[in-house]
Amino acid sequence: MSTCVITGAASGIGAGLARQAASLGMNLVLADWDEAGLTNLASSLPVETLAMPTDVRDDAAVQALAAAAFDRFGAVDLVFNNAGVLSSGLSWEIDAATWQRSLDINIGGVVNVIRAFVPRLIAADRPARIVNTSSLGGFLTSPFMSPYSATKFAIVSISEALAAELAAIDSKVQVSLLAPGPVKSAIMDEQAPAQTADFMDMLRGMNDENGMSPDELARIVFGAVERGEYWIIPHPEMLDAPLRKRTEMIVERASPTGSGLVTAEEP
Ligand SMILES: NC(=O)c1ccc[n+]([C@@H]2O[C@H](COP(=O)([O-])OP(=O)(O)OC[C@H]3O[C@@H](n4cnc5c(N)ncnc54)[C@H](O)[C@@H]3O)[C@@H](O)[C@H]2O)c1
Incomplete structure (x- = not known):
């Protein structure tokens, strides 16, 4: 029986991953700071589940999560470093606390999970x-x-560094980078400031209309995990052409505002 850990499990993508892992008969360790959501989800799953209210910003709490996961199940096979938040606004008007919160959750939380779980996974060999x-x-x-945007760019580089480091020590621990496009979830529920309210309404509308369901996403993710893939890109049609264009923009030293890449309408 294998064991799967998911942060940010109470909603959206995390909950979809939990349902998919449960359908495969995995033991589950679910973490979220939304205690009620976590309890609800855990009670709906037909597998052995450890649900631990956890704020991923809290290093000691994430260490306790890892210790509890290994204590309870003896081993961990799969860790989804998934918890995240989205704030909008004009860069210079977003207040310091909002900036810090994004950095602390979307980067700090991911780093806490890496620091808590990876040494234990390496030691398990x-x-x-x-x-x-x-x-x-x-x-x-x-x-x-x-x-x-800044915090999600950071996760791309942290993940590549982590994969290279684990390969350098010949570890059996591997890394995947999951980069979804629109998925139906609560990620855009945060109140937007007046300047970006219309922009966020437009994005929310697009997600509600065209977003993939978390369960469909989870099936794609588990398929890629099964195949041992590093890059998990569930919406390749939305990435490849603009990424080529962006890379060309950089190597040709073209201005980002004149390249057609920054296309969002002024809010
Ligand atoms: N939904 C999308 O379209 C989309 C697209 C690309 C990437 N993502 C990423 O997927 C991940 C999951 O997001 P989602 O779309 O399911 O959103 P969601 O808001 O539905 O779920 C995020 C979960 O993370 C939890 N969380 C937030 N901060 C936390 C903290 N400090 N400690 C513990 N738990 C915390 C929330 O309570 C929530 O349950 C995020 O990293 C997000 O950036 C989402």
Whole structure:
């Protein structure tokens, strides 16, 4: 029986991953700071589940989560480093606390999970995988949501560094980078400031209409995990052409505002 850990499990993508892992008969360790959501989800799943209210910003709490996961199940096979938040606004008007919150959750939380779980996974000396969640926004700049864009770019580089480091020590632990496009979830529920309210309404509308369901996403993710893939890109049609264009923009030293890449309308 294998064991799967999911942060940010109470909603959206995390909950979809939990349902998919449960359908495969995995033991589950679910973490979220939304205690009620976590309890609800855990009670709906037909597998052995450890649900631990956890704020991923809190290093000691994440260490306790890892210790509890290994204590309860003896081993961990799959870790979804998934918890995240999205704030919008004009870069210079987003207040310091909002900037810090995004940095602390979307980067600090992911780093806490890496620091708590990876040493234990290495010590276990058996195949395991950590899946870090970035976004298409981790490859393509998103104006009007700079804290999100910046933190998701960071996860792309942290994940590549982690994969190279684990390979350098011949570890059996592997890394995947998950970069979804639009998925139906609560990620855009945060109140937007007046300047970006219309922009966020437009994005929310697009997600509600065209977003993939978390359960469909989870099936794609588990398929990629099964195949041992590093890059998990569920919406390739939304990434490849703009990423080529962005890369060309950089090597040709073209201006980002004149390249047609920054296309969002002024909010
Ligand atoms: N939904 C999308 O379109 C989309 C696209 C690309 C990437 N993502 C990424 O997927 C991940 C999951 O997001 P989602 O769309 O399911 O959103 P969501 O808001 O539905 O779920 C995020 C979960 O993370 C939890 N969380 C937030 N901060 C936390 C903290 N400090 N400690 C513990 N838990 C915390 C929330 O309570 C929530 O349950 C995020 O990293 C997000 O950036 C989402």
